[in-house]
Amino acid sequence: DAMVIQNPRYQVTQFGKPVTLSCSQTLNHNVMYWYQQKSSQAPKLLFHYYDKDFNNEADTPDNFQSRRPNTSFCFLDIRSPGLGDAAMYLCATSRDGGATYEQYFGPGTRLTVT
């Protein structure tokens, strides 16, 4: 089945220790998104890739970086995690970037910062 996969599902890291979250997709979608979601809040878009073009949100901290080495994979790097970065990180894909294209989410990675 075509799907969006995230690894790991749970990640514990220490304050200030870099961490990388992984997302892969078998949908062959052009667009990949990274969201941060805290409890009882809306998913907050951090950035997205349209093919190889990176689009950062204006309010995304520099601490968050992303890489998309190929169509299937996308990574979220948190260079120096703080306690406030503990959240669910959601990867999503859409076939294209227009407003009419729905997004499909992976299962998420729950990040804990100690």
Place this chain on the structure above:
Amino acid sequence: QKEVEQNSGPLSVPEGAIASLNCTYSDRGSQSFFWYRQYSGKSPELIMFIYSNGDKEDGRFTAQLNKASQYVSLLIRDSQPSDSATYLCAVSGFKTIFGAGTRLFVKA
């Protein structure tokens, strides 16, 4: 004013009843509207999308859109305990904005 607003709930309905979930948005240029279901600790799952004014039905779910009033709703008929979840409204124009969701609780 938030760009996409939803009542946080919880909305509690008895099993078999109709659950009505509402969402308002601020961008009049919005073109597409999506409803996602999110179980606790899980990721959002797409339920329905609607582009045009009026109603769109899919099984027990009906999405309703009124662009003039900047209002979109989701009706769940014959609600089941398994429908208990948070329902996120997403509005898409230049980019997609999510609401914080409404928690629905269906009592058996």
